[in-house]
Amino acid sequence: MALKNKVQSVVVSVWRNNALFLSCSRTISTFATGFDNKILKSPSLVSLDIPDVWSSNSAGYSESSTYKPAREHTARVIDGKQIAEEIISNVANEVTRMKKTIGKVPGLGVILVGERKDSLTYVRNKIKACEEAGIKFKLTEFSDSCTEDEICDAIMQFNVDQSLHGIIVQLPLPRHLNEEKIFDVLKLEKDVDGFHPMNMGNLAMRGRKPLFIPCTPKGCVELLIRYGVEIMGKKAVVIGRSNIVGLPASLLLQRHHATVTIVTALTANPEEIAREADILISGVGVPNMVRGSWVKPGAVVVDVGTYPIEDTSCEQGYRLIGDVCYEEASRVASLITPVPGGVGPMTVAMLLHNTLLAAARKYNFV
Known part of the structure; x- marks a missing residue:
């Protein structure tokens, strides 16, 4: 009976925690919206939710496109670098305003495993962008031969670090490491990469909004x-x-x-x-x-x-x-x-934006 009561207690505790996160994700649009529209053009996901109404001609026949490109046709280039710089500049303005208003700045913790060329490049770009935006950056590095426990210990240290509002583990990881085990340790409210199952689940469900996309x-x-x-x-x-x-x-x-x-x-x-x-x-x-x-x-x-x-x-x-x-x-x-x-x-710019969102939620900064 004692064991049964203990199990029930754990289940209730988990349910309450999940309910808190679900409630947070449903009402997240009430937080951090003061600056959000200044930075991104994307609308709130919940605002996009409209009912599917099938009309009688929804599956009607449509002829294939007759578009024929010219011989010298060249596609217009989508300049992600230019747009990312604009977004990071806007994030920097909000970070400055946060620092002046409440004396706080967002912080990002990054865990890097190994020496993959692409991963090193990405992390260098993230460090540079954080410096430009005034976001605190903390990097912990491990060799390719590190263990899951070493990474999990580092994540748990970041979890309790009050100056860090976002945590990412640079992917991909070496094959011998279990990503699922590692990401299970990361606190949901600091999952600025948006990989937590609850963030993914809320992204999939109409009427819900993940803490981070x-x-x-x-x-x-x-x-x-x-x-x-x-x-x-x-x-x-x-x-x-x-x-x-x-x-x-x-x-x-x-x-x-x-x-x-x-x-x-x-x-x-x-x-x-x-x-x-x-x-x-x-x-x-x-x-x-x-x-x-x-x-x-x-x-x-x-x-x-x-x-x-x-x-x-x-x-x-x-x-x-x-x-x-x-x-x-x-x-x-x-x-x-x-x-x-x-x-x-753009990936780097969105990471900084998510980190700003995380800090804004923590301090109820709008």
């Missing part, structure tokens, strides 16, 4: 909105279903009322499916996989993939290319993101 998909949609791309009612194809990009990107596009198809490594006809997309997003890290023949004329192409290739002419000895064969796709698409300079800078 994953940074890369959030950046992709912000780019689409700022470039005037209509999402509602359009066909979107997402190549890849990772927890970092593919899955949350598909969920977020659905919340914006796109008709979404996910292409996986097992999809039998990926080229044919991709060619149906009005909006094509790829994030699998396979260089030049998406050829020009995969792109519907006039489509919007968002390349999330990054792959380092050796290049002695570059200062770092390598350069990054994406999933999309840029030279081919740019002759067919209407809009396209470059690699680098497209989605990458």
Whole structure:
């Protein structure tokens, strides 16, 4: 009987904690909205929730596009770097206002495992951006051979550090490490990468809003909105279903009322499916996989993939290319993101924005 009572106590405790987080996620629009519209163009997810009303001609026949690109056609480039700089500048203004108003600044803790070239580049960019925005930055580094317990201990130290409002673990991790175990340790209210199951769940459910939207998909949609791309009612194809990009990107596009198809490594006809997309997003890290023949004329192409290739002419000895064969796709698409300079800078900008949101919630700063 004592054991049964103890179990019931634990269950009630967990339920109460979850209920608190759910309540927080439902009412989150009452916090930190004073500055949010100054920084992002993306609307609140809950404001997008409208009922599905099927009309009698919803499935009516529509002729295929007759768009024919000119021989010299070149897609307009989506300048993620420029937009990210604007967003970071706006975040910096709010950080300055927070410091003057309440004497606090947002803080971000980062855990880096190993010496992957791309991960090192991303972390350097995050440090630089935090410095520009006035956000405190704390980095803990581990070797490739570290254990899960070492990483979990570092996360728990960040969890209790009152000066840190956001925590991220730079991905990917070495194969011997269990990501699920590691992320289970991270406090929900500091999960600025948006990978916690409750954040993902609330992203998927209409009527709910996650505490944080994953940074890369959030950046992709912000780019689409700022470039005037209509999402509602359009066909979107997402190549890849990772927890970092593919899955949350598909969920977020659905919340914006796109008709979404996910292409996986097992999809039998990926080229044919991709060619149906009005909006094509790829994030699998396979260089030049998406050829020009995969792109519907006039489509919007968002390349999330990054792959380092050796290049002695570059200062770092390598350069990054994406999933999309840029030279081919740019002759067919209407809009396209470059690699680098497209989605990458936006991911960093969204991370800073999420960190600002985390601090604003903690201090009830509007």
